[in-house]
Amino acid sequence: MSEENLMKEIVSLLKRRGFVYPSSEIYGGFGASYDYGPLGIEMANNIKNLWRTDVIRAHSQVVETDGAIILNPRTWEASGHLGSGFADSLVECQKCHHRFKEEEVEDRRCPDCGGTTTEPRSYNLMMKTFIGPLESTQNQAYLRPETCQSIFLDFRLVADSMRLKLPFGIAQIGKSFRNEINPKNFLYRQREFEQMEMEWFTVESETDKWFEYWKERRLKWYLDLGLNKENLRLFEVPKSEMAHYARRVVDVEYKFPFGWHEIEGIHNRGDFDLSNHSQHSGRELNYSDNDHPEAFYPHVIETSAGVGRLMLAFICDAYQKVSGGRGEQSQRSEEVVMQLSSRLAPIEVAVLPLMKKPELTNKAKEIFEQLKFSFRIQYDETGSIGRRYRRQDEIGTPLAVTIDYDSLEQNDVTVRDRISMKQTRIAIEKLPLVLRQFLNESQFNES
């Protein structure tokens, strides 16, 4: 199947099964924005919580903040985003008026219609807004293009209030906005997206050591969550392609159906941000303690990943088509199964009465009540049992609990495993314990 068709299939599955919808769809969509549906938000929350566990909770020296989206506009002068550092070179086709980044166009020929393009002009990617009722230049502000800047602005406040000593990290998860000229590839490049960033502050002499530490740690996180090793690689970004603030950049890249692309950046930002904000604001963002009596600007190692981009990578990696079907009363020639890690899957356990008969549905609802606060769970009684297994396979649910007539006599149920399709009879009273054990074992097998 062509890469384009594979992406189309994935996008259509994600819409049909309630993961991701085009934003404002009834108005024809809007500006490369997407809405998470009920399953998408579960999965996004899993990604964020797994990141929190690994980056924040596993390190006593990392704390989390949640800054404002619209910061004092002087922030962006100091950060370099208002200058040429955050501008793309844009050309426009004089015939069809489509716009492209200069680097996407050869010999001033429009890639869409072959028309001649204009000379390039610089175009800042930050989204503008106005604060207060007057739409004047003085009132102009920007939606943040990266979450980390409020971390630098709050550096002193966080370090002092939390009594942090170097080295330490400040993390943040939140929305960022970029007026991308050519948004593409679904969740990969959006104009409104969520970032998970962590700024690790250290002394300059230890930046290389910490760069290695965070690079290896972040790579391991992806592997532990089941991403195929052969679809992951590290890419040392050449100096000429680095962002304006960076001294060294290594990208974690994933092999999407549309090619190898960055999913996360590990950056050495030096003391660029703290020194520039100190200069522009007149407030010193330097650091000293008993071990470092002379104040200095700490250096920063940053890890930065986008929630939507990661979701797309995890889904592309897990998406499998089984020709001839998976058996189990299916008549389809091809079935989709999403072999997602149980930690990422929106639903952990499906509760399915074998048929929609009151004696079975009542028992199934009792089991739903018993499990609902311990697992991410879905109750489904509509359609044949084979079709319901297929639906759960498509959304990556690792376990299904089926209640049949024997359950009423024997007080037990069948637990079906998505990967092996093996079915095991389990006593209802032991169900919470056994399900947790099954989920833990499946995690162990992933990494």
Ligand code: GAP
């Ligand atoms: N603070 C550093 C920074 O923002 P970046 O390389 O521009 O670095 C980091 O972005 C990560 O944010 C990327 O690796 C990607 O996962 C995500 N990201 C950036 N732009 C995005 C976009 N337009 N749509 C979706 N995700 C994006």
